[in-house]
Structures are given as structure tokens and as C-alpha cells.
Amino acid sequence: MSSNPLNAISVQRRAVTVSSAAIPRWPAQSADGLTQPALQFMSLEGDESLGKLFEYELLLRTPDDYTVPLAVSANLDLKALLGKEMTVAIDLEPSADPEAAQREITGLVAAAQYLRREGRYNVYRVVLKPWLWLATLTTDYKIFQNKTVIEIIDEVLKDYPYPVEKRVDVSRYALDGESPTNEPRAFQVQYGETDYHFIQRLMEEWGIYWFFEHADGKHRLVLCDHIGAHRQSPNSAYRTLAFQPQNGKTDTEYISAFSTAEVLCTGHYVTSDFDFTRSRADMRAINQQPRDTSWNLLERYDWPGDYTDSSHGELLARTRMEELRATGTRAQGKGNVRGLACGQTFVLTHYDYTAANCEYLVIGTELHLSGTPDESGSGYEYTCSNKFDVQPTSEVFRLPRETSKPIVSGPQSAVVVGPEGKELWTDEFGRVKVRFAWDRYGRNVETDSCWVRVSQAWAGQGFGGIYIPRIGQEVIVDFWNGDPDRPLITGSLYNTVTRPPYALPGNATQSGFMSRSMEGGLQNYNSIRFEDKAGAEEFTVQAERDMNRLTKLNESHVVGADYTIGVAAAHSMNVGAASSTVVGGKYSVRVKDVASYSVGLGQFVSIGGLEETAVGGASTLTVGGARTVTVGGASTHAVGGAYSLSAGGVLSIVCGKSSLTMNKDGEIKLIGKSIRIQGDTRVVVQGTPLDLNPGDMECGSAVTVPVPVVVLDALDVPIIPPPPSEEPLPTVDPLPTVDPLPTEEPLPSEEPLPSEEPPPSEEPPPSEEPPPSEEPPPSEEPLPSEEPLPSEEPLPSEEPPPSEEPPPSEEPPPSEEPPPSEEPPPSEEPPPPTETPPVTGTDA
Template identity: 65%
Template sequence: MSMNSSEGRINQERTVAIRSDAMPQLLGQPALRFLSLRGEEHLGKLYTYELLLRTPDDFHVPLSTSANLDLKAMIGTEMTVSVQLDGIGTGAEGGVGAGGREISGLVVKAGFLRTEGRYNVYRIVLRPWLWLATLTSDYKIFQDKTVVEIIDTVLSDYPYPVDKRLDVDKYTVQGESTRNEPRAFQVQYGETDFDFVQRLMEEWGIYWFFEHSGGKHRLVLCDHIGAHRRSPSAAYHEIRHHPEGGKIDIEYLNYFSTDESLRPGRVVVDDFDFTRPRALLVTSNHQPRETNWGEGELFEWPGDYTDSKHGDLISRVRMEERRAPGTRAFGKGNVRGIACGQTFTLTKHKHEEANREYLIIEAALMLTEIADESGSGYRYECNNELIVQPTSEVFRMPRETPKPTTSGPQSAIVVGPPGHEVWTDEFGRVKVRFLWDRYARNDATDSCWVRVSQAWAGVNFGGIYIPRIGQEVIVGFMNGDPDRPLILGSLYNTVTPPPWDLPGEATKSGFKSKTITGGRENYSGIRFEDKLGAEEFHMQAERDMNRLTKNNESHTVGVNLSMGIGLTHTRAVGGMFSSIVGGAASYAVGGAESTMIGGACALNVGGAYAIAVGGAMSTSVGGAYALNVGGALSIVCGASAINMTADGTIKLVGTKIRIVGSDEVVVQGSPLQLNPGCGDGAGAGGGGGGGAIPPIPLPSFFLRVTKPILPPPPPPPTVQPPPSVEPPPPSEAPPPSETPPPSETPPPSETPPPSEAPPPSEAPPPSEAPPPSEAPPPSETPPPSEAPPPSEAPPPSETPPPSEAPPPSETPPPSETPPPSEAPPPSEAPPPSEAPPPSEAPPPSEAPPPSEAPPPSEVPPPSEAPPPSEAPPPSEAPPPSEAPPPSETPPPSEAPPPSETPPPSEAPPPSETPPPSETPPPSEAPPPSETPPPSEAPPPSEAPPPSETPPPSETPPPSEAPPPSETPPPSETPPPSETPPPSETPPPSETPPPSEF
């Protein structure tokens, strides 16, 4: 340094210079000059340089002035220290590579230090601009970004240059699934910007250093040895080693030592990906050093990756990190032209292996200016220390920056896109807005998909609930890692209050959902009320409810059960259905009701039984029909009535009583009275119907009124008898319909229909009775007049006497009477169609006298012919009253045919008149027995005829009636005596009677 007293200022050439745009000025010159520099730089670490600067040694500048420089203007500005290099030396080889070196940094600290002689000393601290990142911390979420993209985003807030010398493709590895981005969700969790990027770079094998030039310092990011360069000055590409104690006129290293250390040789990492729970993500990297015990293995979990390819990268970086310190070297010298991050080659070292290329991973520099006592100027002293690593080894920063962990669960708000109330993915995950995320937009971009903990989770079974947008949830973190959030539950707040008002309804608990976009009352749920005395289990389905029980289900209700159905109730039972009511049962149907039973139906009423029909009522029986009344039986139709009592009394009451037998009418009784003067109700009624004859007592006799005119039914009917297989006859039911004659009391009129007998629907035939009226022959209503005989129903009880028909020993045929039930003979009704003879019936119309048919009563024997007509006897439901006969219902079973009897009934009687002669065919009588099928006559309701059941016993002969077609044989009527056997028919007939009723 030289001084020009004439100018009064310092004017000197200096080796070290200081530059700064904020440098204070004194007398138009920089107020601070270099005194000393001390600092160090390290790969991946923030450097620090400490400068001691002094004010000018000038008497024109008072110490008081130079001691009060404004240093605040310098804080945060960049300052550069320039060092002039000599190159190799000042000798013959001097000047080679001469140039300069710069050291730049931000002034982060400046202060007055002390006063020395004629100047004041200041202390300045320089740090790299990256140090500014230590002054900012944040909570921030980065989604679907690579580590390099995250670093760029963070550093973009600082206006300084960054040079990325990276193998970028390595950090954008495409894994086995598009879900597995390297950093799908990364959180800066309360860390400074520096700690955050530093931690990421340490995890991924990135390191950095600064290059100084042009008055600036530039950050360099690298991940491989090829990113490093040699010194800009060629003089420092090779550095000589020269032992201490000797001096040469060049820059050199006077100390250099190498170290070898024992390091692990394998690193294994593993992790778990819930999207592929069975995937093997374990990876390893093996790079042992050639030493003993070099096979040590380190295992890390979790590796913080979800794809095996990413795992390969992580395991390799971890292995390189552990292996790098295996070979290191330390050197000292006066080499001022080399810096951290540069490479050089060592030469002239006695240890040959030490002479190789090295990477400077750490460098310390000390420059001190010393004044030349001769006054000719200043000189400086330079010392530096180096830590280097062979360039054959990859450098990795050790993971020294700790990753933050959460100290417990946190609250968050579920978010989603506008217009949605629920937003989830295929795993039931949702997105949330963390309360610390000040950059959140309260939409689906606020976080990654966050898994939701469930009470139970299995293979397509378990429980699940999806938190809805706006709900507050509790968020925990796997292993305390902020990058792995997990929803643990939900919380209520004033915006999302509980489903029940608290604390007033604190005794209630349960589960309550909410209809999407619905109101408070639009929900499905289960509620439990635990208040003593008011315990309740409440269940609600906002719309449909479906329940499936794959085996048994049992319900027990201790008191009452009430069920209200707004529209339709359908129940399907694949097997049996049983319903037991311990008390009264009430069943009300507001509209129509239909019941269909595929099999048998039984109704057992222990007490009274009543049916009230407001309109019409129709009963159709396809087979036998039996009615068994233990007490009195009464049928009332306006002014008409039929009354029966258990003692065998039958009473017909009506303004007009008409009995029509298209074939014949048999009245049997002893004694038989017409219009007796007793004046009892029966007599009165009878008088009403038979005023043509004055009341007179009559001796006991049988009254038989036949309609000889009626031709005997054709033998075919007899064929029907063969169908003794009475069931078939039923099929013949049409003929049986003729059986209805028994019922004929009503049907009588229908007698004409007999021809219609086919319509066995017979029930209708009864209605057809009017048409019968048309059948003048049928007009043989006289038989109807015989209706009174029905009143004789008691006689049916007498049917036993018919049993007296010992001759009926032939009764066997009667037994066939069941066959008679086989209305087949009735089928002969067709013959009735032969009504022409019936036309002769008109005389029968005179039937009133025939009612006198008492002789016919004698007919009993011949009545066997009547028996056919006695299809009516089957109708003699009265016998049925003789429930015992009903047991004979078997014949009734033939009743089916009888059902058809109604129509036939009408014809049969006529034809039957002749049949009596056919007693021979009695065998055929069985068919007549089928007349019991007339029991089907029951439909005819003409129960009265049943009273005639006694004659039916004779019906067997009638069955023979078919042969009777051989009317001549009627003389054979004697055989009818066999009719007694038919009397056995009564039993069958009894079956019919039930049906009739």
C-alpha cells in the first residue's frame, strides 16, 4: 500500500478487493476495505464467510465519522470478494493460469467491531441466497408433482439463479400404475422452505453447491459426478503435494491423508400399497466395499414409495449414501484458486493410490492481509483446508434433516366439487381441507384422496360410511407421517349438529343417514331410546325396505302388533301357512276378496258361525257336498222356509208349494194326512198349497205318483250304472244333473231343463226351474206337490224300514245305490227329453191328485222306478242329517255326478217311472244308487226331496229304471220291492242331502 501525501488519500494496488452496490462511501471512496476473510463451503450445506473490513487509514476521515457508518443499507444485499490469483507461481512458470476468484454472498450481518490505531474495524457475515429459505416456514400441500417440480416451486419464490444438472428422467419414473406418482402427496409440514427442500433432496439423492462469478453466486443442483467441473484457472486442474518444511514458489498442498472406513454393503427397503395389497414391493441394493465385514445389511420401512421401480431408486440412493464416506481424504495448503464442488488431480504424493482425481466436498479458506513494514505495500497470507472424495465414488448427502411428525390427530373438513354432497372414489376415500392449509380453495383440489377408517372391513363385507362434503372429520397419520393422512372418525359442530337435540334427548342413540339434497326428516336410520319406561327401538326407511332371511326367521311380540299398509300387501308362502289367534279375530276387506285353495279346505268353528252377504251369493261344488247340522236347520227365502230339526221333523212353509218330478214323485208315510184340521203351522202351510182337497184323515199308505207317460230312460243311462265306478258317473255328471230332481223341489220347474241336464252346472238348472215349468210334462209338478213328502223327511229316518226291504237283500244292488249316485240313470234324463211321454205328464200336472198318489206310496216297491227319480232322495239331505248315513257319504262322493244331477234330476224321474219295471236291471240299480250323486243335487237346495230319501232306498230299483225304458216291465215294479235294498241308498242319499244343503 502506498500513500500520496499530496493527494491526501490512499492509492494502492491490492490483491483482494471488495464490491457491493450498498457499500458506504467516505470522501467519495468505499468506506470499507479488506482486512481478512475466513469461511468454508460444503456440498449440500449453506456456507458462511466472515469478513473483517476496516475504514481507510486517512487523517481526513475522523474516527468518529468512520465509526458510525450506516450498515443497514448493506443488510440483504450481495457483496463480492475478488481474489487475484498468481497461478503456478512467480518463477519461470509464474503467471500460468493467473486470474481471479470470486466469493459472493448476501450480507446477513454487519456491525462495528473495534478501533485499531487510525481506523475502525467492521465485521460482515456473508451467506448464500438459499439461506433466505431458512427465514420462511409454511404448511403447504404439493400434489402429483415430482421432487424436482416441488423444489422448483419452492425456490421460485426467490429471485436468484438455479442451475439444474440433474438426470431429470430419474425423478419422473413411470411406475406400474398411473396412481403411483413419485410424490403424489407431499406436505411441507411447518418446515422452513430450506429444511423442506433439503429433506427432499437428501431423500432422493440430490445435492447442491454454489458457483461464484460475475459478482453473483448461482445454486447448482446435481445428482451425479459428471455435473462437477474443474477450476476456471488451468493452474488448478492439477495440484502438487509437497511435504511441510520445504518451500517452493508455487501453490501446493503440504498435507494430504486418505482414510478407508468400514461401511454396510446392502440396503433393503419395503413398503405397502393398499391398491395392490399382495404386491411385493421389497427392493434391495448391494454394493459392498472390499473390506472385511463389508456385507452389513440395513433394512428400512416404510420406504415411502408405492411402486417397485421407485423402490429400486430409493434403495440405490440409500446404498450410495452409506457407501460414499468409505474413502475420504483431508488436505492442507495455500491453494487459493480451488473451491467446493470443483475437481482436481493430486500429483507427487508418495502414496501412489492417493494420486488420483478428487471431488472437493468441503473447503475452508483463510485470507489475511499483512502490511509490509517497509511501507512498500501490503501482502496477504492464504491457508486452506480440503475434504475430498475420489470421483470414482458417487457423493450423496447424508439424511440429516429430520422429517416432521404429527403429534396427534387433527380436524379437517371434507371437500368436493361444487354441486355434490358426496364425493368419493372406488375405495371410499374422500378429500379434505386441513385447517392449517391457508392455500386451500375449499374444493376437490385441496388434498389427495384420503382413506377412511371403517369399523369393520373384509372381502366384500364389513361396514362403511362415506363422510359427506362439509362434515368435520378427525384425521390421523400413518406412522405420524404428514404425507399419509387417514380419517379416523367424524365430529359434530354448530354447522353439522347431532341428529337429536342435546342434552334434552341424551338418552337416544343410533344411526341416522340423510337423503342426498333432502331435508332433516328425509332419512333412513335406527334409533334407540334408553329412557326408563319409554324404551324404544325405532327404524325408518325413507323409501324402500328390503329384508332377506336365508333360513328361519322368528318374531315375538309381547303385547300388541300393529301394521299399516298404504297400498298393496302381497305374501307368498312356498310351504305351509299357519295362523293361530288366541282370542277374537277381525278381518275387514274394503273391496273385493278372492281366495283360491289348490287342495282341501277345512273350517272348524267352535261356537256360532254367521255369514252375511249384502248382494248375491253363489256356491259351486265340483264334487260331493255334505251339510251336517247337529241342531235345527232353517232355510228362509222371503215368505218361504224350510225347517229341519234333529228329531227328524221337516217343515216346509210357503204361500205356494210346488213339487215337480219330470219322471215321478213318490210320497211314502204312515199315516199320510192331507190338510188335517189340526190347524198347526204345517197344516196351514200345506193348506195353502193344496186347498184342492179338504182336510181328511187318511189311513197309513204309500202315495206314489208316477208319470207312466214318461218313457224309461234309455239303456245308455243304464250303462252309466255300470259306471258303478261312481266316480266316472260324476263325469257323467251331466246326466246326474238329472239327479237334481231330488232337489227338484225347486228345480221341479226346471224339470224341463233336465233334458238340459247336461248343464250339470245344475245349480243353475235350479234357476232354470222356470223352464221346467215349461215342461208341461215336468209340470208333473205333482211330484213337486210331493214336496210335502220332503217334509216327510222324518220318514227318511224311516229309511231304515226300507232297509226292511229284506227282499232288497238285493240291497246289494242298493249298495250299488251309491252308483245311483252315479246320476247316470239321471243321465237318462235325455230320455226325459222324450218328454213327449212326459207331455202325457200333463195329466201328472193333475199331479195334485197324484199327490194323492198315496197309491204311489204303495208304489214303494215300484217306486224303485221312482228311486231313479229318487235321485231326489239323494237330495234327501235330511237323511244326511242322519249324519251317520253321511258316513255313507262315500256314495256322496259320487255326489259329484249328482251335482250335475240337477238338470238330469228332472228327466230321470220321468224316465224312472218305467224303470221300476226294470227292477231286473236293479243290477243297474247301482247306477241309480249313483243317484246319490244327485246328492250333488244338494246344489238343488231342494232339500225337501231328500225327505223322500226313504223312497230313494227304492232308487236302486230305479237305477234299474234305465232298463225301465222297458216301461212294459214296469209290471216288474214288484222287483222294486227290492227297492228296500235301495233303502240303503238312503244312506248315500243322505250324503247327497248334505250336498243339497
């Protein structure tokens, strides 16, 4: 506002009155029963500008009425005036429209003060402010989501019961052929601001400004963003005003002083921002409106531009450019023009600077009114001085951005929220919604905030870490550049509701990570835990259900001590190439059910020491090709039941220079240095003729003797004791050297082994089973001629196999008996030849 010293212009016989429902009324001095207000106008001064709260200071006096004692008029109820509307009515130049004959200035009484006594009057001071000033008395923390700027302003102002008119040009929001719309803001926060400062900074940012129109005892807030929202004075006398230097006249209104100015300003504005949903997009917005001056393309660059949508960026860039350009042409003036009000337009004429004779918008006024009754008491004299600032209507008016946006000074705490009944609520970017500790309007639901991004330890193209906060968790929220409209979750916190997974401080040496199964309990989780207590260090991994591990190349495991694997169900291992297992000590495998072992090619087993195989039931070995068994020492076969040996081709037994050869055609060849056949009961030789030393058998000369079947009694056959040198028992017996049980068996606590079976003394030894001697003796068998030949005998499979003997529970099978080392020594058994004659006789 200009402060040039100009003389005030005196205007006579123009009434100024004050009215308010809060001003008490007193009886008038006349006898007609009329009343008069207890306060009357003395003077007014104040200023009013576009986009600013006006303030007028009134001096009021009590009437000159002897019927009202000064002690009474000095004690008006000041509190009764506060917050009430008061109107000052100023008479204007005569007009054809009776409603345009006065100018009103209405406001709320923001302050009332008793000043002094002056003669027969008591003087009071009253300050008038607009009802919007009430919005400066409140502060709030409130979130607005998916609302346009106009909708946010409406929501804030709905708490104030005063008139608002919106003269907003929606077409200025139509960009690139889009439909006219004021696009919504996803998230806008009133952060500790008064209602006034909150909507003021929004309007400054988006190019909206406002002023008040005074009429009918009210003052109406007008929101606008274009020059077409402004009107001329209702009184035609103030629509065109002439410039006239002060000439001493007192009965007309005119502009007595005027000056115009041009200011150099930039004409190029650039801004930009970042949108993570289009992280590689160029978000720059550029607007150029250079004036016809030099240095008109100096660039102003701002960041961040407070937008994530390109159309918003274009609109904001244009608004900023209009703001910078608006101060290029301004003018100031002064005169006794009582009816010239802020927000009106008029045309200036008769000014010496020809280019200044144009239409102007009044962007600010400073009004001074003072007066006293004339000496006759029939009139009222007052002086009027009105200073004003104007801008040509050819330029767009924009408020300068003087209301700063709050800056959040540090991180805050919030709780993750979501729909009722959900434990986790997120979107495609892993964002969540929160309720801030200061949000008193939140309901702990998904509408309490916008989607908030969550900081991760590592984030890349399809790789990195991901931890999504769940509903009810307390999180740490920071803000981009301190902007309350751009929250960011940077971490999580424990509290009395969400406690650490490990009880503290007892488990202070434990660290790690524990998840929680959805809709699960305290025992349902996946976890990785580190125990760092000295001497009890431990690394623990738990998979609540399935665990899958993929190693695309090599994997190594080194275990310094024991290694245990427990599998409750099936266990499968698939090795695509070679597999090697090296055991430095004992190795034990126990299969409770059937075990299957398949080798696609050859198998090579090398055992550096002893080997023992115990089979609880039947045992079958099938070899598809040749099989060779080489025993470097003694070999013993002990069969508790029948024993059958079948060969599809030649069967040979070779012992030094002795041999027994049988072929599938029924030929048997027994070769030895000496051959002895001994039968304790009898010897049967069947077959004719009997060849002795036949030449065709490479046995020398042949003699053929027909021999009938002769049965020799045992008494006729001399028993020749075997020579000591040919006794095989001392050399065949492997018992003293083969027994591995005392040193090679696993501990009884690991698994039941044959050593844990009933001792040999408790189970019938092989000698107690039905011995071959209990079978019908040869004398009871059919005659040799009736017996089947060896080739016609039933195969061993037709004889009762060992599996048909009593089950292990009743009598352990021979395979579960102790090894030969635990059988009775050879001296306690009959000589082997006497133990098996029936078997060999059958095989023969």
C-alpha cells in the first residue's frame, strides 16, 4: 500500500452510521418513544486487500443524551459485542439505484475497548475483522484424501456459518483437451496449521485468491481465479474515475494522485518432481510468458514441484509464471473516492501517462474516515481519504506464495491399518496404510491414510528384500523433504502390544528374524535365530511347513562333530552324477520296512575289515550274469534247515588236487588222490554196469563188471578212522578269528542288533531242530530202484523252506542266531560227514 503523503479531502453532509445487533439501544430524548443506539460513529481507518484479512478500527462514542448518566454509558458490556457482526454504512454519491447509495463495511467485532471520557461522551474502540479471521484461532492435524483443492476448502469452511461464493473458472484446469475438472489430490495434510493458513497456502499454490463483498449487513467470501470474477461498483459514479490534481474543490470525488510503474521480472519458469510409478519419466513442466522487456527469459527453476501428475505440473508451472509476471505492471493512487472498494474494477481517464488510462482491478485499499457534527447539529462533516493499489485487468492477478508449508522435523510413529478381519493389506508395490498418532479422525481402517511406501534393505529389478508391515504393527514414518504430504515408512518398532519374539532381557544374546503364519498362533512361524551366548552359540532355522532349497552349482557342508537328520516321512535323494560317502568310524543304517537298492551299472564294495549281514527272514540273491566269490581265508556256511544248491550248467568243486564236477546231463566226476566212501549204517551203489578204471575216462585200462544191487550191512563195512593228517576240522574252524561281535556291534541304545536277541542258550541250536537223522533212514525209503534219480528229486524250493519254520517271535530263524562263533565248538558236534549224509544222499 502506498504511503505517499497526500492531503485528505473534506466532504460535507455525508452520513456515516454504525449498526449491530450487539449494540444496546437507549431511549431517545424525544417523547415519541423512539430509541437510539448506544454507540455512534466517530472515525474509521483500515485496509483491505485481495487474499488478505481486512482490519478496520472504529472509534465510537456514546450519544449526547443527558438522560443517560455518564457512569452508565461508560460501562457497556464489551463481551456482548465480541464475535458479533457490525456494519458501517457510508453515504455515496447519489445513484439511480437506491441500493447503490451506500457503501457497507461489515465485519466481526474482534476486539472492544473502553478508551476515555471526552466531555459529555464516553469513547470506545472496536476492531472489525472478517469472519474468515476466526479460522486463524484454530489448529488441527487432519488428512484429506482424493479431494480437489476446492473440495478441501469447502470441507474446512463448512464449520463456519457464513456465506461463501465460488467464482472459479474450471476451464483453466482443462489441459491438453481433457474435460474441465479440478483434478483431486491423493493426499493432503493439514499439519498443525490453522484452518486459515492451511487453505491460504493451498490457494496461493493453485492460483486461487479471494476478497469480501459487503452488502445487506453481511460480508460474503468470494473465491476466484480469473479477472472475470470481478465486477464494477454498483454505483455508476465509481465505474469511471478521472484523474484531477487537487484543486480545492470539496463537493466532488476524484483521484487526486496516481502513479504507474513497470518492474523487470522473469518470463521463464521450470519445475520438476518424481513419481515412483513412472520412475524413468521426465516430469519437467515448463511455462514461458516473457514481457516486452530486456532480460525477459531469465529462468526460475523449482524442485520439488509438488505434483506426481504431468497435468498438475503444467497447471502449477503456468500458475507460478502468472504469479511472477503479475508484479510487472502496478499502480498506486489516492483520492476522496469513498465508493472504491477492494475487488472492484474501474476505468481511469485524464491521466497524463496515456498508457495508464485503462481498466484496473483494485487489489488493495487503505480507507480513512473521520468526522464531527456541524455546529447547527443538522448535518455531519467528515473527511475521507482512500489510498489504493491497482493492476491492469489485462494481466492475471495471482497471490504471491507467502504462506509456507509446514516441514516435519523428524520421524514419527504410526500403526499399520487395513480392512476389518485382515492381517495384511498391501498393493502391487508393497505399500501399506497407516494411522498416525496425531490423527484423531482415524478409525483404524484402510481409509485412514494414503498408500505409504515401505523402505527395504535392498531393492532392485526383480531382486532385493521385502518385508511388508502387517496390520497392528507400529512403524517409523519419515517424510520426503519434510513434506507431510509424502510419508515414507523407514522401520518398525516394538511396544507393549507387539513385543519382541524372544523374551528379554533373558534372551538378549539371541538375534534373528521370525515371521508369523497368517491366522496362526504363537507356535506357527518361520524363523532364523542366532544364539551368541559364549559356549552355547547356535544357528537355528525353522520352516513352519515346507522348506525348499536350490543350489545351482556347488554346495559344501562341514560339520565339526555329530550330524543328525530326522525325517518323519519319506526321504528321497537324487544325485545326477557321482556320489561319495566317507565315514571315518562306524556306519549304521536301519530300515524298519522294506529296503530297495538299485544300481544301474556295476557295484564295487571294498571293506577293509570285517563284514556281517543279518537277515531276519528269507534272503534272495539274484545275479543276472556270472558271479565270483573269492575268500582269502576260511569260509563257513551254517544252514539251520534244508540247503539246496542248483546250477544250470557245470557245477565244480575243486580243493587242491581233488575235484567234483557235475553237469546238467547227469554226469558226475569225482577225482582225488584217494577217495573214501563211508556209511555208518549202509552204502548203496545202484547202476549197471559198474566200470572200474575205464579207458575212456582216462583212468587206464578198463574192466567192466556186472554188479547186482547189493546192500551191505554196516557190520560188513569196516570203519576206517580218518587219518590225523587229513582231519580238516582244526583248519576249517574259523570261529576264533571271524567273530566280530564284541567290537563291531553298535551300542544297544542305538538300535537292536542280533546281540540283543535272546542268547543262544535260550533258543534251540541247530542240533535241536529235527536233525536229518530223524528223517526216514535209507532202509525205510523205497528200494533204490524205486527212488527218484537225483535229477528227478524235488527242487529245494519244494522242501519246507526256512520261512515255513516257526516265526521269529516263537523261534528265531537260523539267520538271527549268533554267528558260528557262538555255536557249540566242533568237538561237541558229530563229525560233518555224519551230519549231512541224508542231504548229500538226496543230492547224489
